């Protein structure tokens with residue numbers, strides 16, 4: 001429990017939380033969805049806006065954890081849902097149909113590293129399959145992941161997902177859940193993000209057992225990899241025969257249409273996608289090298305000699321068509337350019353306002369995702385770039401950012417406390433102006449509190 005609390009009326013959210021707790025553990029459908037003192041409950045959404053159960057409106061920067069790149073209830077998505085009923089007459093075939101091929105080709109056209117693709121129902125399932133493919137391909141026993149990187153809630157990757165400050169040593173393997181057999185800690189090696197030397201040393205020391213290296217190319221979707229670090233990781237994994245997986249569930253279609261791999265111009269062996277890909281409906285996908293993906297192709301004469309993958313709703317038309325129409329809309333005219341420009345402008349304006357109020361606030365991110373960090377004035381001067389993870393763990397940042405997020409909620413801006421900001425094409429001038437007004441009022445209140 002922190003001492004942070006709402007500064008606007010939220011009694012209906014509180015009452016609902018108290019009731020929900022009787023039926024739903026912690027009142028939430030996932031641990032990441034909880035925050036102290038209790039999460040807000042929402043009644044409806046439209047475009048860039050959310051309405052809570054106390055009738056308070058917010059510009060939404062959580063956007064279902066980044067999934068809704070067109071905002072809530074976009075006409076393109078609504079039409080896609082209608083089109084599914086009109087064209088197919090069902091929400092799930094459960095067996096092959098032509099749209100799977102169309103969507104597969106669309107993904108291939110945007111992600112040159114992807115030669116073949118399989119759909120799943122979530123990002124979690126996508127990283128699960130990608131890792132299984134990599135392990136089968138290399139016939140090794142362990143994976144390597146980076147400290148602070150989240151790949152969904154399955155056993156192999158629920159290790160050291162909390163950011164830790166890199167001190168140049170081997171990061172500890174920390175279990176993030178009870179019920180995780182020791183096996184997974186023993187078979188998940190943790191590397192320090194953006195530390196080329198230490199990562200390479202650990203990979204070489206464990207080269208006989210590591211088959212897969214998985215990472216978020218931008219940690220938590222907004223902390224960029226150093227390009228040389230990523231290029232080096234690509235070279236070393238290739239040399240050591242390890243399968244490199246870019247988990248682009250957050251960054252896919254968001255930092256660039258072609259994901260972080262377009263931004264960095266690096267081709268991983270496998271990519272996991274999700275969120276935006278479903279246009280607001282559940283989805284995940286694994287794409288990559290044909291020789292690896294082919295291992296999931298059924299072999300009726302040798303049914304056990306395959307990488308097993310299946311799922312009742314894999315590739316269902318609601319998710320695929322909503323996602324396809326969303327991507328087409330992003331590609332239409334200058335829509336995507338507008339989204340990136342709008343994000344950049346918002347970042348600049350927030351930093352400018354921060355400066356005006358004497359607050360050391362910086363924005364960090366790429367494309368349509370960013371986060372806000374309070375930086376110690378002494379850092380970042382001269383040659384040494386400031387360390388985002390360290391800055392985020394400083395007492396000053398935790399205190400100021402926490403207070404800011406609750407003030408922003410009071411003034412009608414929501415991102416979930418401490419969370420990154422994601423933008424959508426529904427964030428029009430009115431929403432952005434409302435956001436800047438909210439920042440201004442919140443900064444003024446922060447200063448007043450001292």
Ligand SMILES: Cc1ncc(COP(=O)(O)O)c(C=O)c1O
Nearest residue numbers: 122123124150151152247249250
């Ligand atoms: C990088 C990354 N990988 C995997 C996942 C899991 O995706 P899902 O929540 O769709 O299972 C997430 C979810 O936030 C994610 O950010």
